[in-house]
Amino acid sequence: xxxxxxxxxxxxxxxxxxxxxxxxxxxxVDDLAKLGKxxxxxxxxxxxxxxxxxxxxxxxxxxxxxxxxxxxIAARALVEQLLKDGIIAASARFSDCQEQVAYQPTRRAARFxxxxxxxxxxxxxxxxxxxxxxxxxxxxxxxxVTEVRVFGSxxxxxxxxxxIDLAIKKERRPASDSISDGYPERLVALLLKGGSRHIAxxxxxELDENFEFGGKTIYTFAPV
Numbered sequence: 001x002x003x004x005x006x007x008x009x010x011x012x013x014x015x016x017x018x019x020x021x022x023x024x025x026x027x028x029v030d031d032l033a034k035l036g037k038x039x040x041x042x043x044x045x046x047x048x049x050x051x052x053x054x055x056x057x058x059x060x061x062x063x064x065x066x067x068x069x070x071x072x073i074a075a076r077a078l079v080e081q082l083l084k085d086g087i088i089a090a091s092a093r094f095s096d097c098q099e100q101v102a103y104q105p106t107r108r109a110a111r112f113x114x115x116x117x118x119x120x121x122x123x124x125x126x127x128x129x130x131x132x133x134x135x136x137x138x139x140x141x142x143x144x145v146t147e148v149r150v151f152g153s154x155x156x157x158x159x160x161x162x163x164i165d166l167a168i169k170k171e172r173r174p175a176s177d178s179i180s181d182g183y184p185e186r187l188v189a190l191l192l193k194g195g196s197r198h199i200a201x202x203x204x205x206e207l208d209e210n211f212e213f214g215g216k217t218i219y220t221f222a223p224v
Contacts (some may be wrong), residue, residue, distance in 0.1 A: 010102035
C-alpha cells in the first residue's frame with residue numbers, strides 16, 4: 001500500500017480506504033478463480049473492472065460478487081498505527097489542511113520490503129509482461145501500454161534484489177471506447193502491479209530525462 005500510495009506527493013485516509021477496498025476485491029477475485037467460477041487467465045481483468053467501486057454493471061453481476069464492505073474505520077485505524085510506528089508522517093506541505101490531513105512514507109518504510117533472488121525476480125517480470133498483454137487485449141481499459149523498459153539493479157548479475165524497476169509508456173485509448181472513473185491514470189498501473197511490493201513502476205519520461213538511469217526495452221506494442 002505504501003509503495004503504491006507513496007508514489008505521489010502525498011496520500012490521505014480516503015486514499016487508504018480506497019486501496020483497502022480494492023485489495024479486498026482483488027483477494028475476492030483470486031478466491032473465485034481458485035473455485036473455478038472465473039478463468040484464472042482473466043482474473044486480472046476482473047480485478048480492474050470491479051475493484052474501484054462497490055458495484056460494477058459488467059462484472060459483479062457476471063460473477064455474483066458481493067458488495068465490498070466499508071473500510072473507513074479500518075483505514076483510520078491503519079493510518080493511526082502507521083503514524084505510531086513511525087512508518088508515515090504528516091506532510092508538512094499539507095498539514096494545515098482542515099478537511100483531510102495528508103501523509104507521506106518515512107525512510108523507515110523502505111526497510112519492510114524483503115530481498116528476492118534472481119529466479120523470483122524473473123518470474124515476477126514474466127508475470128508483469130503477461131499482465132501487460134492482458135491490458136492491451138482488453139478494450140474497456142483506459143490505456144494501452146506501448147513500451148516497457150527495465151532498469152536498475154535487475155540489469156546486473158546480482159542474485160540478491162530488492163525491487164524490479166520498470167518504466168512504462170501508456171497511450172490513451174479513444175475516449176468513446178474507455179471507461180471513466182476516479183482512477184483514470186492509476187487504473188492500469190494498479191492492474192499491472194498486481195499488489196506486488198517488488199515492482200517499482202516509473203514513467204518512460206523519467207528515464208528519457210535522466211540518461212544515467214540507462215534501461216533496456218523489453219516490450220513494445222503498436223495500437224491498431
